[in-house]
Amino acid sequence: MTEVLPSKVLVTGALGQIGTELVAALRELHGNDAVIASDIREIDDHPVITNGPFTVADVLDKDALEEIVIDNSISTIYHLAALLSATGEKNPELCERVNVGGLSNVLELARVHNLRLFSPSSIAVYGPDCPKHAPQITPLNPTTVYGKTKVAGEVMARYYWEAHGVDVRGLRYPGLVSWKAPAGGGTTDYAVDIFHHAIKDGNYDCFVRQDTRLPMMYMDDAIRATLELMATPVESLTDARAGYNIAGCSFTAEELADAIKSRVDNFECTFTPDIRQEYADSWPDSVDDSEAKNDWAWEAQYGLENLVDEMLANLIHKYEVEA
Ligand SMILES: NC(=O)c1ccc[n+]([C@@H]2O[C@H](COP(=O)([O-])OP(=O)(O)OC[C@H]3O[C@@H](n4cnc5c(N)ncnc54)[C@H](O)[C@@H]3O)[C@@H](O)[C@H]2O)c1
Numbered sequence: 257m258t259e260v261l262p263s264k265v266l267v268t269g270a271l272g273q274i275g276t277e278l279v280a281a282l283r284e285l286h287g288n289d290a291v292i293a294s295d296i297r298e299i300d301d302h303p304v305i306t307n308g309p310f311t312v313a314d315v316l317d318k319d320a321l322e323e324i325v326i327d328n329s330i331s332t333i334y335h336l337a338a339l340l341s342a343t344g345e346k347n348p349e350l351c352e353r354v355n356v357g358g359l360s361n362v363l364e365l366a367r368v369h370n371l372r373l374f375s376p377s378s379i380a381v382y383g384p385d386c387p388k389h390a391p392q393i394t395p396l397n398p399t400t401v402y403g404k405t406k407v408a409g410e411v412m413a414r415y416y417w418e419a420h421g422v423d424v425r426g427l428r429y430p431g432l433v434s435w436k437a438p439a440g441g442g443t444t445d446y447a448v449d450i451f452h453h454a455i456k457d458g459n460y461d462c463f464v465r466q467d468t469r470l471p472m473m474y475m476d477d478a479i480r481a482t483l484e485l486m487a488t489p490v491e492s493l494t495d496a497r498a499g500y501n502i503a504g505c506s507f508t509a510e511e512l513a514d515a516i517k518s519r520v521d522n523f524e525c526t527f528t529p530d531i532r533q534e535y536a537d538s539w540p541d542s543v544d545d546s547e548a549k550n551d552w553a554w555e556a557q558y559g560l561e562n563l564v565d566e567m568l569a570n571l572i573h574k575y576e577v578e579a
Contacts, residue, residue, distance in 0.1 A: 264290045266330045268315050268362070269337030270305060271295040273448075274376070274429075274478065276437035278334060279305050281479045292328055296337070315358030318365070325369055332372040332486075335362045341380055341535050343441030344402035355405035356412075363412060366422045373424040374486055375413055377499035378406045379471050380443075381428060382540050390471075390540035392501050392547045399538045406499075413498035425485050427478075428499045430543065433563055434475030435570045443535040447472055447512060450525065451567045454516050455575060459524040466510035466527045469541040473504025474558035474566065481554060488552040496547045505559045506542035515564040 265286060270279050270293035282291045288308035293299075299310045313320055315337040324330065337358050344351030359375055366373045382390050383397035396407045409426070416422040431444025439445035446462050447470075453460035481502050507515075513525035548554035558566070 263331030264292060264328045265332045265334065266292045266294060266324060266328070267334045267336060268294055268313065268321075268358070269296075269335070270310070271297050271299065271437075272336055272440045273432060273434060273437045274475070275334075275336045276305060277434060277475050277479050278336070278482060279308070281483060282334070283308050285483070292324065292330070294324065315361060316353065318361040321361060322365055322369075325365055325371070330369070330371060332374070333362055333366065334374045334482075335359060336376065338376075338405075339402070340440050340442035341378075341400050341402040342443055342445070342532055344405070345400055345531070345535070348401040351401050352405055355402070356408050359409050359412060363416045363422065363424065366424065367416060367420045371422075372486070373413075373422065374482060375409060375424055375426045375498070376482075377410050377426045377428045378403070379428055379430050379539055379543060380535075381406045381410065381499065382538075384538045386540050388541045390501065390543045392496050392544060400535050403538075410498040414495070417497065423490060425493065425497050426499045427481055427485060427548075428501050428543065429478055430471035430473045430502070430504055432473055432475050432478050433567060435567055435574065436475075443532045443539075444470060444472065446509065446532075450512060450516065451571050454520045454523045455568070455571055458520070458522055459526070460513075461526045461528050462509050462513070463528065463530045464509050464533050464536050465529050466513070467508055468533070468536050469506055469508045470536060470539060471503060471506050471541070471543050472563075473502070473556065474563040476566075477504050477556045477558050478502075480557075481548075484552055484554065485548075492551050494547060494551055496551070500548040500551070500554070501543040501545045502548050502554055502556070503543050503545040504556045505563065507560045511560065512564070515560055516568070519564065519568055
């Protein structure tokens, strides 16, 4: 008789900005051994995820992923492996291969092995024709290859739900601000980097203009949103299930710099826009998240002021410990 193992969770792209914190939260919830972290990178170059199982896995290798799913009785995948906007624009072919091809592999595994799946989308699904306060439903005409892969991902996810009953869910994450792991090559990385430079150097040269306003969110809110969405009964979810808008807070680069200046003596911020300004300009200022509020009672807890307080307190402590 074969032993029936308790079901487990697999996280792809686990060594990234979100995975670092989501793995910790999932291990808190399910137990360390029940959450298998995976990434294309080796764990040795990562300081945090060492309290549970880790395996190297490329999401483009479907057979290897399937082996992990079967060997570990995986029941849910949190699929975080992706190339972000700035990295993706430098290598559009790889961005499409990883973001669309990787998701296609994971969706097929979910269909065949009856898995639940979390697949994040992004505010990058929107393009310049979108109203500045982005509705849940509006034409999606992104100008970045990254945005196009995220629109394709939402369409694929909806198809697998409608045609095959795969319980796949997603959030359109705003730019995420966190201190435990570095930001992973996106356009909103300045909202993370600015804190490190403020503490270490006392100055920062920001790569977008001061009046650039984007939807942002503190990581704690993003992790809570992810867990809340996955815990919602399936019948409460609507057509937005593949990419619910969730709003955290919306601020300009200058408002962020000013909030840091008011707490860090002599901090100076300059603004030298590069190519990432174009990507930022193509995205909305804020998002309407009324569907997430209605369907699963979503509510952000962090605005600009408490986000800045938390970032500075945690990073100052981290640098002190490391010194
Ligand atoms: N961080 C944000 O601000 C943000 C905003 C919107 C959406 N998202 C989405 O959330 C998800 C996770 O983002 P993140 O910020 O943690 O990204 P990240 O770049 O920090 O991490 C992605 C991880 O994927 C891994 N990876 C890359 N190619 C891989 C492959 N072929 N196989 C396995 N792993 C691979 C990388 O090594 C990396 O550790 C992505 O889908 C991203 O589009 C993130």
